[in-house]
Every structure is written in structure tokens, then in C-alpha cells.
Amino acid sequence: MKYDVLIAGAGLAGSTAARLLAENNKKVLIVERLNHIAGHCYDFKNKHGITVHKYGPHILHTDMAEVWEFLKRFTQIRPYEHRVLSSVNGMLLPFPINRDTIARLYDIDIPCEQVKDFLKQEVGKARFSDPPRNFRDQVVSQVGQRLYDTFYRNYTIKQWQKKPEQLSAEIAARIPVRDNTDDRYFADEYQGIPLPGYTALAKNMLDHPNITVELATDFFKVTDHVERDITVFTGLLDQYFHFKYGKLEYRSLKLVFDSFSQEYYQPAAVVNYPNEHEWTRITEFKYFTGESSPYTTVCFEYPKDHGEPYYVVVNRENTRKRNKYMKEVENLEKQGSCFFIGRLAEYKYYNMDQVIAAAMKKVDKILS
Numbered sequence: 001m002k003y004d005v006l007i008a009g010a011g012l013a014g015s016t017a018a019r020l021l022a023e024n025n026k027k028v029l030i031v032e033r034l035n036h037i038a039g040h041c042y043d044f045k046n047k048h049g050i051t052v053h054k055y056g057p058h059i060l061h062t063d064m065a066e067v068w069e070f071l072k073r074f075t076q077i078r079p080y081e082h083r084v085l086s087s088v089n090g091m092l093l094p095f096p097i098n099r100d101t102i103a104r105l106y107d108i109d110i111p112c113e114q115v116k117d118f119l120k121q122e123v124g125k126a127r128f129s130d131p132p133r134n135f136r137d138q139v140v141s142q143v144g145q146r147l148y149d150t151f152y153r154n155y156t157i158k159q160w161q162k163k164p165e166q167l168s169a170e171i172a173a174r175i176p177v178r179d180n181t182d183d184r185y186f187a188d189e190y191q192g193i194p195l196p197g198y199t200a201l202a203k204n205m206l207d208h209p210n211i212t213v214e215l216a217t218d219f220f221k222v223t224d225h226v227e228r229d230i231t232v233f234t235g236l237l238d239q240y241f242h243f244k245y246g247k248l249e250y251r252s253l254k255l256v257f258d259s260f261s262q263e264y265y266q267p268a269a270v271v272n273y274p275n276e277h278e279w280t281r282i283t284e285f286k287y288f289t290g291e292s293s294p295y296t297t298v299c300f301e302y303p304k305d306h307g308e309p310y311y312v313v314v315n316r317e318n319t320r321k322r323n324k325y326m327k328e329v330e331n332l333e334k335q336g337s338c339f340f341i342g343r344l345a346e347y348k349y350y351n352m353d354q355v356i357a358a359a360m361k362k363v364d365k366i367l368s
Contacts, residue, residue, distance in 0.1 A: 002227040003029045003212075005366075008219035009234030011039020012352055013342035015205040016070075016359035017232050022210035024367055029226060030206070031217040033235075037206060040310070041198035041352070048259055048295035050285055051197050055308070056255060056301060057270060057283045058198060061186040062353030068190040070356065074204040077192035080288060082185040084281075086272040088150050095272055096185065097147060098178040105150065115179035119143055136164040138172035155274035159303050160251060160313065168314035171349070185270075188353075193288045230366060231338040236309065237325050237347045240340075245324040248347055249315075252307030256300040265298050278302055312347050322347045339366055 005021050007014045010032035018028045036042050040055040059082045062068055071077065086095040093101045099112050102119075110118060122144025132138040135156060139148045152172075156164045176187065184191075194201045206213055219235060233240055238248045256279075269287035273279060279300040286296050312318070325347070332338040341362050343350045350358065 003027045004228065005029070005230045005232060006031070006223070006226050006228040007232040007234070009033075009039060009342070010037040010202065010206065010213060010215075011234060011342065012041060012202070012355045013234040013345070013359050014039070014232065015202045016356050017234075017341060017363050018211050019205045019208060020360065020363040021232075021366070022208040024363075026210060028211045029228070030211065030213045031219050031222055031226075032213065032215050033218055035216045036199070037213065037215070038199045038202035040308075041202065043197045043199050045197075046257075046259070046297055048293045048297060050259075050291055050293055050295065050297045051289050052257065052285050052297055052299070053198070053283075053288075054255075055310070056253060056299065057285075057288070058352065059186070059191070059288070060193065060352060061188040061191045062351075063188050063190070064353055064357055065190070066360070067353045067356045070360070071194075071201070075194040075196060075201040078195045078289065079191070080193045081191050082270070083183055083268050084185045084270045084272060085266075085268045086151055086274060088275060092267065092271065094183040095151065096176045096178060097143060097151065098183060099181050100183065102147075105147075112180045119177070119179070122146065132169040132172075134165045134169055135167040135172045138169035139164075139175070142172075142175075142177050151274055153274075155272065155280060158274075158278075158280050159311075161303065161305060162313075162315070166315055168316075168319070170314050174349070195289075230336070232362070232366075233338060233340050234342040234345050236344050237322070237329075237340065240345075241325055241328055245321050248321055248325075249313040249318050250309035251311040251313060252304050253310050254302040254304050254307070256302065257297060258300070259295050259297045261295055263294070263296060265296050309344060312343065312349055314349070318347070333365070336366075 004026040005028045007018050007030045010030050014030055018030055022028050041058050043051050043053045046052050084095045085092040093104055099115050103110050126140045126145040128137040128140040132141050139152050265284050270281055270283050272281045279302050281301050283299045329340045339362050341359050342355055
């Protein structure tokens with residue numbers, strides 16, 4: 001059978017592209033290497049009736065009304081504002097850094113209107129390159145040396161297995177710092193969790209007569225046997241080009257799930273551990289869904305070098321390789337034969353809303 005479009009990957013990028021193309025009368029085949037849809041957003045109910053995110057926590061947040069309205073076509077979204085605590089010096093402090101974090105860490109009573117000046121003084125005591133050349137410079141230029149050492153330095157080394165000086169400033173530029181008491185992790189206008197789960201969201205997106213899905217199927221093994229006009233690729237960028245410019249680096253995670261016979265395990269959905277233990281953070285899923293159970297399920301995250309690719313590693317060497325691959329992508333997309341969408345396919349850090357927005361934009365390009 002001939003298809004108009006072959007899509008590699010049934011995660012958010014592939015599912016969004018598939019739905020929009022199908023609604024424009026394109027026959028779409030999705031092949032997914034995993035044995036389930038929804039990619040790294042995949043979730044399921046465990047034996048305690050708690051919805052667990054198999055690949056770690058995912059929270060919808062965006063300022064893009066178009067993305068939010070698109071998602072609401074396929075799921076009911078439960079309002080949820082994410083909060084994170086960081087375990088430092090025997091205290092659980094709000095993170096990202098806000099007024100209360102500073103007041104408790106420094107044991108001072110500081111009004112919100114003085115926080116900016118306080119941080120300016122901390123930055124003034126520190127040494128860093130301006131403009132920032134790396135992760136450390138970027139953070140220290142925002143909060144100074146002590147807050148960097150307390151919250152960021154060791155967490156970054158654990159997460160990336162690299163000195164912060166070896167990582168791009170771009171990674172740290174995403175981290176907010178607040179001069180008020182807002183303890184939400186995200187400040188976006190729209191925030192929430194799909195009430196029936198991300199897997200149900202993806203299933204509804206893919207429920208269209210023009211879409212066919214094949215799971216546990218390797219794109220590279222079937223690509224020569226599927227007749228189509230266009231390919232949409234959401235997999236590993238370097239793999240698509242047979243690693244011709246060298247392998248790009250990805251960080252993975254070892255996720256350890258455990259359940260306890262108690263209502264809650266910790267006082268927030270996520271607690272970070274920058275300076276203690278081998279894990280970087282613990283997630284407790286009941287906070288996301290409001291599900292009722294005499295048990296609670298948590299996930300311990302241990303960073304590792306190899307395995308399922310989670311995070312792109314933005315440093316000088318990987319950026320150099322990425323630029324070479326992206327020139328190849330640009331040529332293919334100009335020809336209109338193959339389009340690349342998503343964190344892996346563009347070797348770029350995307351939030352979920354950015355993935356969906358990128359897919360929308362790329363579909364417009366395909367249809368035009």
C-alpha cells in the first residue's frame with residue numbers, strides 16, 4: 001500500500017504531525033520502535049491505581065494558546081501547578097530560587113523589593129565571564145557564587161557527568177530566578193496534566209481513519225519497503241545520516257520506581273537532591289493526578305551515560321556536529337522529501353509545547 005507520509009515515531013511530535021496531516025486528507029503510516037505510543041510521555045496505571053510516567057515526570061505548560069487549544073481537542077486537562085523543593089543544608093527549599101529560598105538559606109528577613117539588589121551584590125562578589133561562556137558563568141551571572149554552589153554545581157555534575165564549565169550557557173538560560181514568593185516551577189499561563197493520561201491523549205490524536213500505527217517497528221528496517229511521498233522523522237538525528245559526522249551525545253536515566261503504604265512520601269511532587277545521594281530527584285506521581293490510594297508511588301532518577309536517550313548534551317563538540325547534520329536536514333527539507341521534528345531529530349532541547357508548536361509549523365511547511 002502507498003502512503004502519502006511515513007512518520008518515524010509516535011511521540012508528541014509524530015502524533016501531532018500525523019493528526020494534522022490526516023485532517024488534510026493525507027494517508028499516514030506511523031512506525032514506532034517502542035511497543036507503545038506516546039513516546040517518552042507514555043504513562044499507565046499501576047496496581048495501586050496510580051498513574052505513573054514510565055520515562056519520568058511530564059507537565060504540560062505553555063504560553064501558546066494555539067498549542068493549548070489543540071491539546072484540549074483530544075483530552076481534558078486537569079489544572080496543576082508544579083512545585084519543586086531542593087534538599088540543601090538539611091532544609092527543603094523552594095526551587096527555582098525565590099525570595100523565600102534566599103531568606104531561609106541566608107537566615108535573613110528580606111522583603112521582595114530588596115531581592116534584586118541582594119542578588120546584584122552576590123553577583124558583584126563573584127568572578128565569571130561576561131558574556132557567559134558556559135553553564136557556570138550563566139548561573140553565577142544571575143545568582144552569584146554561593147547560590148550556584150548550593151543548588152546548581154553538584155546537581156549539574158551528577159546530571160551531565162561533566163564540569164559545568166564544559167556545558168553550554170544555553171542550558172542554564174532556561175532556569176528562572178524570582179524576586180518574589182512565587183514557588184511554582186513554571187510561570188506559563190496554561191499549566192496542567194491530561195486527566196486520562198498522556199497515553200490516552202496520544203491515542204485520541206492518532207484515532208483517525210487516515211492514520212495507521214505499527215508498534216515495535218524499526219524505521220530503518222522498513223524505510224526501503226514503504227512507498228510514500230514524504231517522510232517525517234522524529235528519531236535520532238545522527239542515526240538518520242548513519243553517523244557520518246560522528247555520534248552525538250545523549251544523557252540517559254536509570255528510573256527506579258517504588259511504592260509505599262502511606263498517603264504521601266514527600267511534601268512536593270518533586271524534590272531535588274543536588275548535594276547528597278546518587279539520585280538527582282524523586283518524583284511522587286499522586287500530586288499530578290489527585291488520585292486517591294492508600295499507597296503512593298515515587299520515582300528515583302539516577303543519571304547515566306548510555307541507554308534510552310533523554311537529554312541532548314549541548315557543548316562545543318556536539319554543537320559542531322549538529323551544525324553539520326542540520327545542513328543535511330536543510331537540504332532534504334528544501335527538496336520536500338523528508339522533514340525533521342523534535343528533540344532527538346533536531347538535537348535541541350524542547351519542552352512539550354515547543355515540540356507541538358514545531359510540529360504544527362513543519363506540517364504547514366509540508367502542506368504548502
